[in-house]
Amino acid sequence: MISKKYCSTILVLLIIGIGSLKAQENDQKIMVSTGFGYYDPLSYGPTGNIFYSKLSYRLPTDIFLGGGFATSTIFSEHQNSVFFNGERTYEQYYLYSVYFEKLFSLRNNKKHKLLISTGIVYEEVKYSRVDIISQLSNDGVTELQFIYNKSNSNANNLGTLLELNYYYEIVNNLDIGIQIKTHILIDIGFGGFIFAPNINLSL
Numbered sequence: 001m002i003s004k005k006y007c008s009t010i011l012v013l014l015i016i017g018i019g020s021l022k023a024q025e026n027d028q029k030i031m032v033s034t035g036f037g038y039y040d041p042l043s044y045g046p047t048g049n050i051f052y053s054k055l056s057y058r059l060p061t062d063i064f065l066g067g068g069f070a071t072s073t074i075f076s077e078h079q080n081s082v083f084f085n086g087e088r089t090y091e092q093y094y095l096y097s098v099y100f101e102k103l104f105s106l107r108n109n110k111k112h113k114l115l116i117s118t119g120i121v122y123e124e125v126k127y128s129r130v131d132i133i134s135q136l137s138n139d140g141v142t143e144l145q146f147i148y149n150k151s152n153s154n155a156n157n158l159g160t161l162l163e164l165n166y167y168y169e170i171v172n173n174l175d176i177g178i179q180i181k182t183h184i185l186i187d188i189g190f191g192g193f194i195f196a197p198n199i200n201l202s203l
Contacts, residue, residue, distance in 0.1 A: 028202035031056045031064060035179055037196025039072040048074040050194055056101055064101035094124040097161060117163035121183050124156045159185035167200050175200040
């Protein structure tokens with residue numbers, strides 16, 4: 001589990017790193033972003049793709065307040081199974097986020113933008129599968145055990161997020177970019193890594 005002191009250090013370094021950047025000046029009140037890319041739940045297992053969307057509103061302080069949703073399907077294979085070895089199962093991840101964001105321009109060029117975000121994330125995991133295990137009984141006979149596993153709401157998690165977006169304006173108010181994001185969850189510490197191309201629209 002990541003300590004509060006370590007999390008505070010990350011946030012301080014983030015603030016120091018953006019101190020020299022110039023705030024992005026615009027009249028747009030709303031940003032809508034969507035993307036599709038790579039997701040690693042950092043559970044020492046398989047990885048997959050993720051789709052996400054978010055909507056943010058600019059407050060009078062020039063801080064954007066927003067909400068987002070993301071979903072990912074992570075496939076894995078049966079292991080140590082006599083009849084079903086290699087058959088795929090899956091876990092479905094749902095991520096609900098609240099964002100606090102600040103937009104900056106780079107090199108005095110409004111076409112290059114940097115969006116830095118923090119906030120709260122709630123992670124929900126859904127799965128339903130049968131795990132099949134073979135083992136020897138006391139008399140030496142191979143037996144199969146069918147273990148039914150399903151999602152447990154107690155396994156869901158809450159934490160903070162750190163996100164960095166780079167945008168390049170291709171036409172007026174329409175940007176393409178790259179998102180890098182990680183989650184710091186209460187129970188397990190670092191609990192997810194996202195790298196995704198995205199599209200951002202300012203309204």
